[in-house]
Amino acid sequence: MNRYLASHVAGLPPSGIRKFFDLVATMKDVVSLGVGEPDFVTPWAVRESGIFSLEQGQTMYTSNAGLLELREELSHYLSNSLGLSYEPENEILITTGASEAVDLVMRAVLEPGDVVLVPDPSYVSYAPCAILAGASVRYVPTHAKEDFRLRVEDLSQVYTPNVKLLVLSYPNNPTGAIMRREDLIPIADFVTKHDLLVLADDIYSDLTYDGKHVSFASLPGMHDRTLFVSGFSKSYAMTGWRIGYVAGHADLISGLTKIHQYTMLCAPIMGQIAALEALRSATEAKNDMVTAYDRRRRLMVHGFREMGLDCFEPLGAFYVFPDITKTNLSSEAFAEELLKEEKVAVVPGTAFGPSGEGYIRCSYAYSIEQLQEALKRITNFVARRLSK
Amino acid sequence: MLNEQDHKLLKLIAEDCRLTPKELSIQTGLTSEYIKQRMLDWEKEKVIVSYQPMINWARTGEEKVSALIEVRVLPQRGYGFDKIAKRLQKFTEIKALFLMSGGYDLSLLIEGKTMQDVALFVAEKLAPLEHIQSTATHFVLRRYKQDGVELMGEEETIQRLVVSP
Numbered sequence: 001m002n003r004y005l006a007s008h009v010a011g012l013p014p015s016g017i018r019k020f021f022d023l024v025a026t027m028k029d030v031v032s033l034g035v036g037e038p039d040f041v042t043p044w045a046v047r048e049s050g051i052f053s054l055e056q057g058q059t060m061y062t063s064n065a066g067l068l069e070l071r072e073e074l075s076h077y078l079s080n081s082l083g084l085s086y087e088p089e090n091e092i093l094i095t096t097g098a099s100e101a102v103d104l105v106m107r108a109v110l111e112p113g114d115v116v117l118v119p120d121p122s123y124v125s126y127a128p129c130a131i132l133a134g135a136s137v138r139y140v141p142t143h144a145k146e147d148f149r150l151r152v153e154d155l156s157q158v159y160t161p162n163v164k165l166l167v168l169s170y171p172n173n174p175t176g177a178i179m180r181r182e183d184l185i186p187i188a189d190f191v192t193k194h195d196l197l198v199l200a201d202d203i204y205s206d207l208t209y210d211g212k213h214v215s216f217a218s219l220p221g222m223h224d225r226t227l228f229v230s231g232f233s234k235s236y237a238m239t240g241w242r243i244g245y246v247a248g249h250a251d252l253i254s255g256l257t258k259i260h261q262y263t264m265l266c267a268p269i270m271g272q273i274a275a276l277e278a279l280r281s282a283t284e285a286k287n288d289m290v291t292a293y294d295r296r297r298r299l300m301v302h303g304f305r306e307m308g309l310d311c312f313e314p315l316g317a318f319y320v321f322p323d324i325t326k327t328n329l330s331s332e333a334f335a336e337e338l339l340k341e342e343k344v345a346v347v348p349g350t351a352f353g354p355s356g357e358g359y360i361r362c363s364y365a366y367s368i369e370q371l372q373e374a375l376k377r378i379t380n381f382v383a384r385r386l387s388k
Numbered sequence: 389m390l391n392e393q394d395h396k397l398l399k400l401i402a403e404d405c406r407l408t409p410k411e412l413s414i415q416t417g418l419t420s421e422y423i424k425q426r427m428l429d430w431e432k433e434k435v436i437v438s439y440q441p442m443i444n445w446a447r448t449g450e451e452k453v454s455a456l457i458e459v460r461v462l463p464q465r466g467y468g469f470d471k472i473a474k475r476l477q478k479f480t481e482i483k484a485l486f487l488m489s490g491g492y493d494l495s496l497l498i499e500g501k502t503m504q505d506v507a508l509f510v511a512e513k514l515a516p517l518e519h520i521q522s523t524a525t526h527f528v529l530r531r532y533k534q535d536g537v538e539l540m541g542e543e544e545t546i547q548r549l550v551v552s553p
Contacts, residue, residue: 015553017551017552017553020551021549021550021551021552024550024551025550030550032550032551034550034551034552035548035549035550035551035552036552036553037548037552039546039548041544041546123553124553125553173553291396291399295400295415295416296415298414298415298416298417299414299415302414345550345551347551351553368415
């Protein structure tokens with residue numbers, strides 16, 4: 001039946017993650033460091049508000065844009081935590097996870113012939129969403145020696161006049177890299193010079209370990225050029241609730257809302273109510289989770305360095321991205337052999353783009369005990385490879 | 389007032405006092421020497437009072453009875469409730485002692501092997517003390533949560549995908 005599939009769908013390569021997932025699924029007693037979601041359960045006060053909303057019979061549609069109360073609370077939160085200013089009435093759209101927001105941005109602004117610049121490595125969805133929107137993608141390589149930050153020099157190398165959109169995803173999945181204000185300013189100049197729009201995926205903005213996150217949209221002149229995407233999944237351990245949002249200039253949000261209203265209608269109401277409660281009462285729970293991630297982050301970086309591998313210090317998200325080239329294995333071979341020999345699941349860096357070759361992504365959204373066990377097994381594996 | 393890094397260190401020790409200074413060093417980024425010194429300082433200052441595991445005795449099968457006792461006390465001129473409280477805290481049967489606002493003055497947590505033990509302690513040791521006006525004994529029937537730790541019920545089993553983006 002493949003003949004019925006549209007050519008741009010048939011031609012879309014399957015996610016590198018999916019391939020690895022299928023392999024892991026065949027094995028037992030695997031210690032996994034492969035998960036891109038928190039190990040914490042949503043804070044109880046938030047869960048309780050979702051349960052209460054169901055008891056109260058709140059099972060209807062909301063407005064397309066989402067509950068106004070939630071957008072108002074978000075507007076306060078974005079202002080207080082990131083210095084961003086968005087009108088709740090027409091500059092914020094609640095989506096079914098940040099993933100929907102990414103898709104909406106791509107579909108609302110791109111058309112055939114447009115080019116999207118995507119940092120490499122980065123989250124797996126940007127390129128497929130751009131391609132499904134009819135555009136093409138150019139990867140902007142980032143490097144460990146530059147702390148995996150996006151550099152204007154690298155942007156300039158791949159820039160062509162039909163570039164319309166730049167994706168910024170910091171703190172970054174899979175590298176854990178962050179961009180500081182001084183790193184973002186030249187990017188803002190580049191964006192202005194070439195009249196680009198920016199999709200800033202700030203989903204990990206609350207998970208930083210050396211100072212507060214600086215949002216690209218907060219830079220002078222960048223408010224109107226940025227579509228700010230985020231959500232509740234990572235900060236509040238709410239992946240399954242599927243609540244994200246996108247904020248930006250009212251004209252752009254109006255365009256995104258058109259697609260959203262025809263395809264999704266609205267995000268689930270119980271999730272929106274729970275998200276509202278998260279903003280109001282779960283700050284301490286969120287901070288406790290960040291503290292726990294920080295402990296694990298340090299443990300992981302120390303563990304990989306003790307093995308004799310180079311490991312860039314990630315300052316955001318919940319991933320470490322060690323360099324495995326000393327083992328003379330490709331990323332895929334490392335991940336597959338580690339899985340077979342030591343039953344530890346990690347994700348090959350190449351699943352996130354060609355510049356991920358030579359690296360593996362290890363999530364530290366696991367208990368200290370699980371991480372210690374995984375490190376012990378990886379240490380054995382690496383020691384065998386380094387002695388060869 | 390603690391600075392941020394000391395606050396985090398102390399919270400970590402409170403969470404798991406088995407962690408060695410080396411492990412604490414790896415997980416906080418502070419040096420082992422600094423951590424050892426801070427722990428010594430805190431022990432001297434009685435900030436760290438003791439290193440104790442929390443035992444759920446109900447799971448051991450060993451018989452143990454606890455009771456919360458509400459005590460009304462006649463405060464003493466110049467001492468308030470402190471003098472009687474200092475005397476009460478010497479009893480090994482009293483595991484916790486608080487001055488309360490509201491309908492009574494002191495709240496005591498008493499432990500014994502049997503209900504009889506506790507009742508006798510209250511009747512023979514506690515109630516006859518000078519300045520104590522009345523006591524009300526409430527036996528603990530079941531502990532659901534203590535010091536922030538849930539003791540009852542099934543643990544939440546998280547079923548995440550093994551690999552996800």
